[in-house]
Amino acid sequence: MKYLSSKLVACLAVVCVSPLVEAGVEVKDAWVRATVVQQRATGAFMRLTSTEPVRVVEVRSPAAKIVELHQMLIENNVMKMQAVSALELHPGKAVELRPGGYHVMLVDLVKPLAAGDHVGLTLVVEDKDKMRSQIAVNAEVRSISGRPAAASSTAGSIHGHAGQHKQATRPSTPGLP
Ligand SMILES: [Cu+2]
Secondary structure: OHHHHHHHHHHHHOOOOOOEEEOOEEEEEEEEEOOOOOOOEEEEEEEEEEOOOEEEEEEEOOOEEEEEEEEEEEEOOEEEEEEOOOEEEOEOOOEEEOOOOEEEEEEEEOOOOOOOOEEEEEEEEEEOOOOEEEEEEEEEEEOHHHOOHHHHOOOOHHHOHHHHHHHHHOOOOOOOO
16 A cells, blocks of 8 residues: 555656656657647657566657557658557667657647647556556657757658658558548
8 A cells, every 4th residue: 555655656756857767667868859830740759668568558648639659661662650559668678769760649739849848748558467557758849950940841861750751641641540
């Protein structure tokens, strides 16, 4: 009982602290890419490490109407995004959510995101006994390569996640509900 109540207090206390460890999961360097005018979707990135086998099964954010776990992959020489139902974390093995790889997709943003803003994310993780915990993450909004967001619209394919997303989702929307 004492353990439960102290854990609950810890949950409430970690909301604005980064890096943080909750449910054996450490979240480091969480950030969200700033948006340019008219851009309605963006990605959130972070580094996750767990002390036990868990799965990230859901991500929530008040900043977007739709939040999904995505993976970038190359199919027929075309880079595509695909929604993944869960992200497996293996003990001691860091999983990097980064541009061009796994990421949290924020679709239908409530408002544009400028560098320096902060976005709250809640990761829902499930352990091997199907027990779920929530991890609150405070992600900083950053421009590409630290430059002002407006200067990044000509970014090439390496940094072109936002552009790729528009191209990938407009003609066909297999990854989006
Ligand atoms: Cu995506």
